[in-house]
Amino acid sequence: MTQALSPAPAAYRRRLFHARDAPPDNCAEVWWIQGDRYFCDARFTTDASVRPEFHMGFAGELQPTGVAADEFEWVHAITAGASFGSADIGQLFEVPGWGLLEVGRGFDYVELWQRCSDEAEPLWEARGVDENGTEALVVCVGDRFGLALGPDAAGSRPASVHIGSRHIGLRLDGWRDAPSRDAAARDAAVPRGQTWHAEHSSWAFHDPLHFSIDPTPDGGFALSWRAGDLSGAPMHFHPILQGARS
Template sequence: MTVAERVRVTGTRFERTLLARPDAEPDTTTRVTWLQGERLYCDLRRPASLPTITAPTLTDMGIDDLVALATQDGFAGRLLDRGDHVEWERVVSFHPLGPTPDAGSLAVLDADTLVEHGVFEDYTEHWSIVDVSPDVEEHLLEDPDTGTTAVLVRVGDTFAFARGRDRTIGSEPLIEQIHGVATLSEARALVDCEISVGHVRDSRWIITASTLPYRVGDALDPTIGDEIRIRDTAFDGTPATRRWCSVDPTQRSTT
């Protein structure tokens, strides 16, 4: 029996209530949203200690702002059913990929909670089921000009959008990379990875939380057709519309 046959997660918005690791204090304060479509997911993680950053653009951020933002996490891609566990394949990742897949076994704890146990790491997470909807929309996207990957998922009136960087980053911890580059401009580019969540109200897709705090309150407002156009913001805060090509998620490599 596969995970999908035991535990149904499609069309669900989860909020994490617990992360427990051996020899560490349980984490019950990090704000984590996992939005799961049919195949695609987005995950945004913001520590409670994250300071308020008021810089209106990346161009206005100093090194302290960038280091603070690097304490966040987020990723998006396909959820892969491996039979006895699932893997969260990351086609967008705020931090460099680790040495092992992000994999966990899922089980029902009670009517409103899933429990996840790590496969390659020793941890336990509790996930509260906040909302479930059969109304699911999802797109795996690629920028035809840069090759950048993105994921867009909507479940009911909640959406999540993840956009990768336009540059490849190294394998070292993100904070080390920020401190190690030669210019502030390069450091800013390392943080230019957007994972946002929000709500659809009266046909407006309004961002309510993001790895890029100046995006909060912006309208994503995707236009979906032969290509998908999404409202974006340039480094200097200039409004922009970015066009994306849709990619078949069933054809993407699992490596």
């Protein structure tokens, strides 16, 4: 293994976790989407029927700590579910041809992350805020994506995290392969931008959850979602201006 000066942009799935002093981690499904700058992480336990239940998720910016060349802090800007409980700091080591080994500061934990795809392009990531002050962060790497939404100002929607993959050939109005439908009506219902299937989500819907994410010229993005007959009004996020990362 060699030191990872920065983790390669990719989708990662956790395959092993061991903590020296902390209680056992009961999360059976843990996914991490890493871009050049931003990340998104979602963690799930399983219930008695072995169905995944959302436990916690977070998203933010990966920053070097400056303590060691291979030590990083995952700075949580948006958090959902259970509290993480501590600073998210660790060293990364490359496992050639497979993924990453993460070691907590002081060797208090180890995690083994399998890189799920070598396709790091196209890569697109953004962090934004809407007119009501709600933050959002999106990371798209190849055919995988991570999305985090902060709580809305009215308090009716808590923070959420969603991870999944690009969905080809899906229209968010629910019409698929239906040439008998009126073409103009179908086209009017199709959102601009890419459509993504949230395979791992803090939202519990019976029907599959899909997002349309469309970059805007100002560096922000527009977003809409649908799950069966349920859908949300389009949301528009303006970029959060930040200094260049060293």
